[in-house]
Amino acid sequence: MKILVAVKRVVDYNVQVRVKPDGTGVETENVKMSMNPPDENAVEEALRIKESGKATEIIAVSIGESKCQETIRTALAMGADRGLHIEVEGIIEPLAVAKILKKIVEKENPGLVLLGKQAIDDDCNQTGQMLSAMLAWSQGAFVSKIEFSGENIQVTREVDEGLEILDLKLPSIVTCDLRLNEPRYASLPNIMKAKKKPLDSLSLKDLNVDITPRIQQIKVEEPPKRQKGIMVSSVEELLQKLKNEAKVI
């Protein structure tokens, strides 16, 4: 069984995001970029499934500008077998990503597609669900545990009431939660080895996908600055301020 893992290049989670002065988006020039954190969990889980003998090949796919190849190389350094880069310029919305991934699935025939539960840049949480609908495959979203049982997988996912366990018939789409595992670091020798692993690049023309945007981004703004807090010297003073100034009690 092949596993396809979708890895997105995003602004690193430690970076203080800055909005561009013209409000057209956030600064990505000279900013540290990394693999979307839950996608690291997806790569890690794919590696563990392969190590347990239930998968034969892991393909890491990323869609976006040419620098996405760095993100694919990270997945290869963690242990993925080969990479696929789909060259697209500019912002690409989840529907377009799902359409492209569908084409890749049709080409590669994986038994399992692993994605992150959400990209930390757009916070959309849509791609996996859309892909599952387009392929008419079973899906488990926000998954924190995957267990194989025969031709199926059992996935545990967090819902409002607690933990839900679903039995999914393969092939399936799973979106991974940060609780799923602890992603491994790529060692230096593996980073060197990853440079020699196959990484193919495809264009939208090769895939014949229409990614005309359906959403128009009007403006990006910084959130309003928070006001400085004040220190009170006693509980009495706090109560008095809550009553007379904030008027919340």
Ligand code: AMP
């Ligand atoms: P989203 O629906 O945008 O929150 O993204 C959910 C997941 O879809 C991400 O965690 C990735 O696994 C995958 N994904 C989204 N955009 C891309 C992309 N441009 N390239 C590769 N994978 C992506």
